[in-house]
Amino acid sequence: xxxxxxxxxxxxxxxxxxxxxxxxxxxxxxxxxxxxxxxxxxxxxxxxxxxxxxxxxxxxxxxxxxxxxxxxxxxxxxxxxxxxxxxxxxxxxxxxxxxxxxxxxxxxxxxxxxxxxxxxxxxxxxxxxxxxxxxxxxxxxxxxxxxxxxxxxxxxxxxxxxxxxxxxxxxxxxxxxxxxxxxxxxxxxxxxxxxxxxxxxxxxxxxxxxxxxxxxxxxxxxxxxxxxxxxxxxxxxxxxxxxxxxxxxxxxxxxxxxxxxxxxxxxxxxxxxxxxxxxxxxxxxxxxxxxxxxxxxxxxxxxxxxxxxxxxxxxxxxxxxxxxxxxxxxxxxxxxxxxxxxx
Amino acid sequence: xxxxxxxxxxxxxxxxxxxxxxxxxxxxxxxxxxxxxxxxxxxxxxxxxxxxxxxxxxxxxxxxxxxxxxxxxxxxxxxxxxxxxxxxxxxxxxxxxxxxxxxxxxxxxxxxxxxxxxxxxxxxxxxxxxxxxxxxxxxxxxxxxxxxxxxxxxxxxxxxxxxxxxxxxxxxxxxxxxxxxxxxxxxxxxxxxxxxxxxxxxxxxxxxxxxxxxxxxxxxxxxxxxxxxxxxxxxxxxxxxxxxxxxxxxxxxxxxxxxxxxxxxxxxxxxxxxxxxxxxxxxxxxxxxxxxxxxxxxxxxxxxxxxxxxxxxxxxxxxxxxxxxxxxxxxxxxxxxxxxxxx
DNA sequence: GTGAAAGCGCTAACAA
DNA sequence: TTGTTAGCGCTTTCAC
Numbered sequence: 266x267x268x269x270x271x272x273x274x275x276x277x278x279x280x281x282x283x284x285x286x287x288x289x290x291x292x293x294x295x296x297x298x299x300x301x302x303x304x305x306x307x308x309x310x311x312x313x314x315x316x317x318x319x320x321x322x323x324x325x326x327x328x329x330x331x332x333x334x335x336x337x338x339x340x341x342x343x344x345x346x347x348x349x350x351x352x353x354x355x356x357x358x359x360x361x362x363x364x365x366x367x368x369x370x371x372x373x374x375x376x377x378x379x380x381x382x383x384x385x386x387x388x389x390x391x392x393x394x395x396x397x398x399x400x401x402x403x404x405x406x407x408x409x410x411x412x413x414x415x416x417x418x419x420x421x422x423x424x425x426x427x428x429x430x431x432x433x434x435x436x437x438x439x440x441x442x443x444x445x446x447x448x449x450x451x452x453x454x455x456x457x458x459x460x461x462x463x464x465x466x467x468x469x470x471x472x473x474x475x476x477x478x479x480x481x482x483x484x485x486x487x488x489x490x491x492x493x494x495x496x497x498x499x500x501x502x503x504x505x506x507x508x509x510x511x512x513x514x515x516x517x518x519x520x521x522x523x524x525x526x527x528x529x530x531x532x533x534x535x536x537x538x539x540x541x542x543x544x545x546x547x548x549x550x551x552x553x554x555x556x557x558x559x560x561x562x563x564x565x566x567x568x569x570x571x572x573x574x575x576x577x578x579x580x581x582x583x584x585x586x587x588x589x590x591x592x593x594x595x596x597x598x599x600x601x602x603x604x605x606x607x608x
Numbered sequence: 609x610x611x612x613x614x615x616x617x618x619x620x621x622x623x624x625x626x627x628x629x630x631x632x633x634x635x636x637x638x639x640x641x642x643x644x645x646x647x648x649x650x651x652x653x654x655x656x657x658x659x660x661x662x663x664x665x666x667x668x669x670x671x672x673x674x675x676x677x678x679x680x681x682x683x684x685x686x687x688x689x690x691x692x693x694x695x696x697x698x699x700x701x702x703x704x705x706x707x708x709x710x711x712x713x714x715x716x717x718x719x720x721x722x723x724x725x726x727x728x729x730x731x732x733x734x735x736x737x738x739x740x741x742x743x744x745x746x747x748x749x750x751x752x753x754x755x756x757x758x759x760x761x762x763x764x765x766x767x768x769x770x771x772x773x774x775x776x777x778x779x780x781x782x783x784x785x786x787x788x789x790x791x792x793x794x795x796x797x798x799x800x801x802x803x804x805x806x807x808x809x810x811x812x813x814x815x816x817x818x819x820x821x822x823x824x825x826x827x828x829x830x831x832x833x834x835x836x837x838x839x840x841x842x843x844x845x846x847x848x849x850x851x852x853x854x855x856x857x858x859x860x861x862x863x864x865x866x867x868x869x870x871x872x873x874x875x876x877x878x879x880x881x882x883x884x885x886x887x888x889x890x891x892x893x894x895x896x897x898x899x900x901x902x903x904x905x906x907x908x909x910x911x912x913x914x915x916x917x918x919x920x921x922x923x924x925x926x927x928x929x930x931x932x933x934x935x936x937x938x939x940x941x942x943x944x945x946x947x948x949x950x951x
Numbered sequence: 952g953t954g955a956a957a958g959c960g961c962t963a964a965c966a967a
Numbered sequence: 968t969t970g971t972t973a974g975c976g977c978t979t980t981c982a983c
Contacts, residue, residue: 280681280739282762284976295954300978310952325760330737331678332976335959338623340674342717342738350703351898353696360693363720372734373718374685377706391715394673395685396623417668419625500899526899533904555694556843556869561876627960638970643962653968675960678975 283326291320303328334396343582344374344397346388348404348467352497353554354524354571355403358425361575362401369583371398386410393418399582404469405429421585423578426569427469428597435585436595437577441469444567444600445476448521448549451602453484457519457547462491463506463527465498470523473551477521490514498523503530504537511538518546519608525550525557528564532607547608562606569600626667634663646671677739686925687717687740689731691747691810695840696897697867697914698746701768704918705744712926714741729753736761742925747812748772764928766921769912770812771940778928779938780920784812787910787943788819791864791892794945796827800862800890805834806849806870808841813866816894820864833857841866846873847880854881861889862951868893868900868909875903875950890951905949912943 289299294313302309302317309317320326334340343366347355363373376392378385389411392400399421406412406424412433415422422434427441452460460481464474471493478489492509494502503522507530510517522528528550535542542548542562550557550566557564577596632642637656645652645660652660663669677683686709690698706716719735721728732754735743742764749755749767755776758765765777770784795803803824807817814836821832835852837845846865850873853860865871871893878885885891885905893900893909900907920939 279975280762282976286976296976297955297978298953301953304978308952313952325757327733327736327761329678329739329976331674331683331739332959333978335672335674335678335961336976336978338959338978350699350706356693356699359718360720363693363718367719367731367734370734372738375702375706375716375718376710377703388710390670391710391713393670395715396672396674414668418670419623499902501902504902529899530902533902537904556872559842559844559847559873559876561880622959625960628962629960639960640962640971641969644969647962651968656968672960675975676962678977679960679962681962681975 282329283324285326285328288317288320288324288326291324292316338396339586340396340398341371342374342395342397343371343399343401343579344376344392344395345401346376346378346392346403348379349377349497350375352524353526354497354552355426357571358403358575358578361572362579363575365576365579366583369579371579371583386414389414393420396420398586399423401425401578401582406433407468421582423581425574425578428595432593432595434593435578435581436593437574437581437598438596439569439598439600441472442476444551445473445478445521446480447600447602448473448567449477449480449484449486451604452519452521452547452549452608453486455519455547455608457608458486459514459517460486460489460519460521461510461514461517462489462521462523463503463510463531464491464493464523465496465502465527466493467496470496470498470551473523474521490517494527498527500526500530500533503527504534505530507531507534508538511535511540519549520546521549521551523551525552525554525564525566528566528607529556529560532560532562532564543606543608549602549608553603557603558605560607565605565608566603567600568603570598573598625672626669628669628671630667631660631663631669634667635659681739682929683739683741684714685717685738685740686714686742686744686922687719687735687738688744689719689721689735689746691722692720692840693718695867696869697840697895698769700914701746701918701921704915705922706918708919708922709926712922714922714926729757732757736763739763741929742766744768744921744925749776750811764925766924768917768921771938775936775938777936778921778924779936780917780924780941781939782912782941782943784815785819787894788816788821788864789823790943790945791816791910792820792823792827792829794947795862795864795890795892795951796829798862798890798951800951801829802857802860803829803832803862803864804853804857804860805832805864805866806846806853806874807834807836807866808839808845808870809836810839813839813841816864816866833860837870841870843869843873843876846870847877848873850874850877851881854878854883862892863889864892864894866894868895868897868907871907871909871950872899872903875905875907886950892945892951896946900946901948903950908948908951909946910943911946913941916941 289296427438464470492506553568632639770781807813835849896911
């Protein structure tokens with residue numbers, strides 16, 4: 266059903282939206298000139314620029330970056346894979362990543378891989394099919410198929426929140442083994458001798474926990490009991506883990522938790538059961554979430570500069586996309602133990 | 609620099625990746641047939657399907673949905689706008705939205721608008737330029753320019769987490785005015801008479817707060833003092849708001865907080881200052897975050913089915929994109945007050 | 952500084 | 968069921 270008498274061979278396909286052609290026609294220039302006026306204004310005369318800008322304003326033209334992406338092979342889209350959107354751990358990283366990206370004209374796509382690797386492959390395909398200019402992974406890509414797919418796609422990848430000598434491509438993170446050790450040293454220096462761990466059932470938490478146990482053993486401390494709780498960690502699982510610990514081993518004097526939320530649960534249960542923190546029990550969290558400093562008692566915890574991870578990841582990807590710098594970079598952003606009242 | 613002696617007029621542009629053409633050639637069919645084998649397998653013969661699938665497997669072909677999106681005017685991308693990625697409030701909505709979308713072959717794009725409207729317009733343009741199949745807003749789009757842009761783009765929009773008689777398009781939310789009133793009734797029934805509010809400085813919180821004040825007045829209660837804290841709300845601002853309230857009006861017997869985190873801050877400060885909850889002071893939160901039930905005392909709070917909002921929004925958008933159903937729909941998912949120990 | 956032509960990789964429309 | 972053709976809206980390449 267065409268509206269006018271103009272002879273048309275086919276039905277119109279387009280969305281009907283204003284296109285660059287419309288703008289160009291209105292401005293009296295060729296489409297490519299309009300394109301240049303918008304993307305590289307330095308390359309056109311002031312007069313042309315003005316006319317194009319007027320045409321844009323009067324039509325309400327919004328460029329179609331899907332088409333632009335196809336033509337230029339640069340989507341200006343970056344994908345981030347997180348285990349889950351529940352849980353505040355990666356939140357600041359994603360927030361900082363998005364902010365840094367938007368500032369540079371990129372957009373963020375999100376995918377939840379789950380803590381299991383099951384859906385990961387399908388998700389990876391869905392993401393690669395959008396041809397993002399970069400992919401940010403929280404954690405290390407372990408599955409061989411995943412690594413292969415990513416490598417084959419030739420998309421810049423930043424692995425984060427971990428450290429490995431064999432990154433897929435680029436890397437921004439820190440050593441979980443070092444964290445485990447450092448917390449043992451910290452608690453030992455505070456005079457604590459009967460340590461315990463409450464850890465979420467994900468790979469990085471487990472790595473901290475194992476390093477913690479090994480370091481405690483090396484320091485000549487008694488065996489460190491461990492309670493593993495499902496990922497993502499919750500206040501509730503912290504409470505029940507603490508209840509179990511208290512039941513089985515009432516003599517412990519310090520607990521290292523794999524998240525601040527878990528630590529809050531542990532402190533809550535301690536309070537309910539009349540165990541004084543830090544008097545009888547030291548509690549150390551992980552993450553230094555916004556609330557940690559203002560709890561009562563204020564939570565001693567391991568601080569990770571979550572925002573920095575996001576910012577640096579964004580920078581790496583944008584530089585790769587724009588500068589074409591091919592070098593693979595790895596940054597260890599480290600961590601610190603924030604010594605507050607709970608330990 | 610061409611590799612072979614073939615006379616080429618231009619340098620090769622493509623990404624070098626395997627394309628549908630490669631797959632089709634390998635399978636011995638036309639590109640469109642390969643396309644159909646992958647997208648609408650019912651339309652091709654079993655034999656062709658098999659050959660195409662084999663070709664896909666042997667080449668590691670991953671479809672380019674950027675190209676597909678351009679050709680079909682369906683990007684299978686949905687954008688979500690949140691005020692901020694910090695703060696757990698919309699987290700479950702986004703999580704559920706993403707899950708429902710991925711299940712149906714869509715991908716989620718994220719944008720942070722900030723609580724101020726300043727960057728919103730630029731963000732909106734960035735999003736529209738990707739031609740998503742739908743946009744999910746947290747909150748109502750108020751700015752006239754924003755509404756205009758969205759309408760002009762012709763992209764299905766779902767406004768969420770609020771209710772209005774004049775939605776832009778589709779709507780999934782609840783009435784914040786009703787929440788404010790219901791909490792007054794609830795506290796009144798519990799015998800509380802000197803109510804106060806701690807509210808984040810965002811529009812929806814303010815609306816609950818105002819309705820709360822009005823309802824208290826209508827019930828013949830004394831004027832309700834209000835402390836406004838910056839958005840996003842934090843445990844810290846809850847503590848200082850409570851400290852202020854206690855200093856100025858020590859006689860209050862109930863506080864309605866605009867988030868559970870704020871409520872936790874209020875309870876923490878109360879505990880530190882020796883005010884018994886719920887004995888002397890009732891505390892009501894908002895959101896029913898995962899941790900609320902396991903605090904001590906367990907937090908009485910307003911429960912919103914955050915996941916349902918995400919799921920329904922996804923459904924609305926997908927139906928619009930696929931069914932072409934043009935009707936505008938509005939759903940009030942309501943809320944409930946979860947009566948636990950803190951009030 | 953400006954433009955014509957070609958094509959990015961895919962799918963809608965039409966035809967056989 | 969399969970194929971041909973013509974784009975989607977933009978940017979690249981090459982030429983003036």
